[in-house]
Amino acid sequence: MGSWFARSRSIPYLLKRNISFLHANSSCKTLPPYKSPHGFRERPPASILSFRRLESAMVGKQAQAVAYTDDDGESQSIEFPGGRVGFTTQMEFISEATDKRVPCYRVLDDDGFPIAGTRFDQLDEETAVRMYKSMVSLQIMDTIFYEAQRQGRLSFYLTSTGEEAINIATAAALSPDDIILPQYREPGILLWRGFSIEEFASQCFGTKDGHGKGRQMPIHYGSKDLNFITVSSPIATQLPQAAGVAYSLKMDGKEACAVAFTGDGGTSEGDFHAAMNFAAVMEAPVLFICRNNGWAISTPVSEQFRSDGVVVKGQAYGIRSIRVDGNDALAVYSAIRAARMMVVREQKPVLVEALTYRVGHHSTSDDSTKYRSVKEIEQWKRSRNPMTRFRNWVQANGWWSDQEEAELRGTLRNQVLKAIQVAEKAEKPCLGDLFSDVYDKLPSNLQQQEKSLRQTITRHKQDFPPDVPL
Numbered sequence: 411m412g413s414w415f416a417r418s419r420s421i422p423y424l425l426k427r428n429i430s431f432l433h434a435n436s437s438c439k440t441l442p443p444y445k446s447p448h449g450f451r452e453r454p455p456a457s458i459l460s461f462r463r464l465e466s467a468m469v470g471k472q473a474q475a476v477a478y479t480d481d482d483g484e485s486q487s488i489e490f491p492g493g494r495v496g497f498t499t500q501m502e503f504i505s506e507a508t509d510k511r512v513p514c515y516r517v518l519d520d521d522g523f524p525i526a527g528t529r530f531d532q533l534d535e536e537t538a539v540r541m542y543k544s545m546v547s548l549q550i551m552d553t554i555f556y557e558a559q560r561q562g563r564l565s566f567y568l569t570s571t572g573e574e575a576i577n578i579a580t581a582a583a584l585s586p587d588d589i590i591l592p593q594y595r596e597p598g599i600l601l602w603r604g605f606s607i608e609e610f611a612s613q614c615f616g617t618k619d620g621h622g623k624g625r626q627m628p629i630h631y632g633s634k635d636l637n638f639i640t641v642s643s644p645i646a647t648q649l650p651q652a653a654g655v656a657y658s659l660k661m662d663g664k665e666a667c668a669v670a671f672t673g674d675g676g677t678s679e680g681d682f683h684a685a686m687n688f689a690a691v692m693e694a695p696v697l698f699i700c701r702n703n704g705w706a707i708s709t710p711v712s713e714q715f716r717s718d719g720v721v722v723k724g725q726a727y728g729i730r731s732i733r734v735d736g737n738d739a740l741a742v743y744s745a746i747r748a749a750r751m752m753v754v755r756e757q758k759p760v761l762v763e764a765l766t767y768r769v770g771h772h773s774t775s776d777d778s779t780k781y782r783s784v785k786e787i788e789q790w791k792r793s794r795n796p797m798t799r800f801r802n803w804v805q806a807n808g809w810w811s812d813q814e815e816a817e818l819r820g821t822l823r824n825q826v827l828k829a830i831q832v833a834e835k836a837e838k839p840c841l842g843d844l845f846s847d848v849y850d851k852l853p854s855n856l857q858q859q860e861k862s863l864r865q866t867i868t869r870h871k872q873d874f875p876p877d878v879p880l
Contacts, residue, residue, distance in 0.1 A: 428529050429515055429748050431760070432721060434690070434728040512721050514733045514765055517740040520793060522802025530744040535809045541582050541739060542804050543818060545574040545797050548598045550822045551607060552770075555614060558830055559774045564614055568629050570595050572769030575739040575796035576701055578602060580669075583746035587666040588697075589655055590638045591648040594629060595701065596671050603636040607822075611829040617836035623847070624839045646676040649685035649698070653759075656689065656696035660757055667695040667753045675706025677723065678714050686727040689759040697746075697753050698729075698761045701736060703768035708781040724761035736764030737796040740803065767794065840879040841867075 487496045517530045524530075533541070552569040559567040570577055577598025584590075590599050597610065609621070613631055616624035621632055622640070632640025639655075642648065652670030659666055676682055677700060689696050700720045704711055717723060724731030730752065734745040742764060749760040767790045771778045778787070804810045845852060845860050852860075867874045 429732065429745055430513070431749075431752075432512060432725055432731040432733075434725055434730050506716070507718065511718050512733050514735050515741050515745055516735040516738050517744065518738045518799050518803055520799065522799040522806070524740075524803070530740050531747055533740070533743065535807070537582060538804050538807070539809050541578050541743075542797075542800055542810065544578045544581075544598065544602050545739075545800065546815075546818055547607070547822055548574050548577060548601055549797065550819065551597075551601075551610060551826050554823070554826045554830070555610075556770075556774065563830070563834065564628055564774075566628050566774055567614065568594055568773040569770040570598060572790065572796070573701060573703060573736065573766050574598065575742055575800060576699075576736045576764050576766060579739040579742035580699065580746050583743045584669060584750060585666060586637065587664070588637065588750070589659070589666065589668045591652040591655065591668060591670045592631075592638065592641050593645075593648065593671045593673055593676060593701075594641045594643070595673070597629070597631060600631055600633060600636060600638050603633075603638070605631070605633055605636060605638075607825055608829045608832065611826075611833035612836065615830075615833035615836070616838065617833055618839045618843075619836060620839075623843045625844065646672055646679035646681035646685075648672075649676070649681050650688060652696050652698070653685045653689040653692070653694050656694035656759070657692050660693075660695055665754055667697055667750060669697045669699065671699050671701065673706060674700060674702040674704070674711050674714060674720060675709065676700070677720050678706070683727075686723065686729060686759075686761070690728040693758050695753045695757045696759045697749055698724075698759065699746075700761070700763045701766060702763050703736075703766045705768055705772070705778070705782070707772045707776060708778070719763055719765070721761065721763040729759050729761050731761040731763065733763045733765065736766030737794050737799065739796060739800040766796075838875070838878045 486498070487494045517524060517528045519525055548570060552571060555564065555567050556569055558564045573595060577596055578601075581599045581602035584599075586603060590596070592599065597605075600610075609619075610631070612620035613622055613626075614620075614628040616622070616628070618624075622630060626632075626640065627643065630641040630643070632638055639648065639651075649670050649672060652668040656668035659668065670685070672682065685696075686698070688694070689698075702711065702720055706714060711719070719733065721731045721733040732745055732749065735741050745762060749762055752758070753760050768778075769787060769791050801810065801815075841864070842860070844863075845856050849856070864880070867880065
């Protein structure tokens with residue numbers, strides 16, 4: 411199961427060179443023409459039996475379906491509540507799967523060289539170097555924080571190892587005004603937007619300077635200033651929330667969108683389907699991004715669904731979709747930029763499935779070698795490393811050197827270690843913060859709870875942490 415992506419049907423077919431979105435109302439085998447902002451067209455449909463919706467935001471307005479015809483050319487269609495539907499005298503069932511899998515958009519090969527004929531958004535030197543530096547920052551922060559947890563200095567941690575390209579390339583392609591509703595493996599978005607290493611450390615160590623003031627799990631980051639909704643543990647609850655956030659942006663006439671992340675496991679939750687349907691029906695400007703890394707903790711994708719991954723689920727709900735190589739930073743950047751333009755311009759949702767691989771354990775509470783081989787993990791770490799691929803491309807352009815690499819890694823390591831040392835010694839939030847920041851005026855029941863807690867601490871002071879101010 412481990413090399414699920416590498417062994418999926420024919421790899422040359424999967425690695426498509428042009429950005430091609432699977433349209434909401436196309437047939438399974440063809441795509442209606444859509445002129446993208448990149449100036450190229452997708453293949454026109456081969457069948458006149460394809461159904462198209464009018465691109466109108468008017469509630470209830472339905473497209474007139476192209477009718478079936480009999481041998482004499484006479485129209486064979488009938489009106490139903492959802493619009494006119496052609497009919498046939500032949501009893502035909504829709505197949506559970508198509509002959510070919512939806513292709514995967516890719517720009518760089520495994521060695522970081524552009525594939526001939528590929529079309530993508532060219533990056534300037536400043537953006538490309540900043541993206542690579544951010545990927546290195548995320549990697550080093552993850553490595554040291556993970557080690558700190560293993561030393562007993564942190565209660566919990568979760569890395570983005572192997573998924574750095576999705577984090578950073580997506581962040582670079584979005585607008586700062588876009589509202590992020592993360593799952594829990596997107597700290598790179600915050601890092602790109604200006605969340606400092608020191609702020610990450612304060613949150614993870616639960617200091618008074620942390621945004622959560624010790625009331626959240628360590629990796630439950632959030633920032634109102636950076637339009638990043640606080641992480642929450644329940645899987646997929648952020649998805650229907652994102653549809654609602656997006657609809658509010660639409661009502662306010664904002665030139666921004668909501669961006670919701672989930673893993674492949676999250677698509678097995680009912681909230682995923684509710685969110686997709688709500689967003690499609692209400693035409694909410696939300697960008698759904700699924701990091702399909704092959705594993706929902708220990709559950710492989712083969713035990714989650716029988717469909718062709720996640721991308722085809724968008725078409726079922728009437729949402730334009732695309733599949734992209736999540737280990738290719740240039741492909742992710744180009745696809746997300748194109749998807750965001752569609753979402754904001756047309757005020758409709760788009761689904762992006764990014765195929766990748768979770769190199770690290772699910773979290774510090776997981777040992778992934780219990781359900782997958784070390785050989786498999788090392789193979790992806792060496793041969794499909796997203797950072798190596800992007801660095802090779804940046805360096806081939808003459809924008810990076812081995813000396814700059816060594817200096818950056820040394821500087822970042824010292825910065826992270828210092829941030830941890832400061833956070834460990836920082837003052838903890840006071841007891842009163844446990845009850846604040848929710849209600850404008852504290853309800854009587856919480857007042858009573860706080861009073862009861864303080865009385866308990868007075869009676870059992872020896873059992874209460876001495877570093878928490880009362």
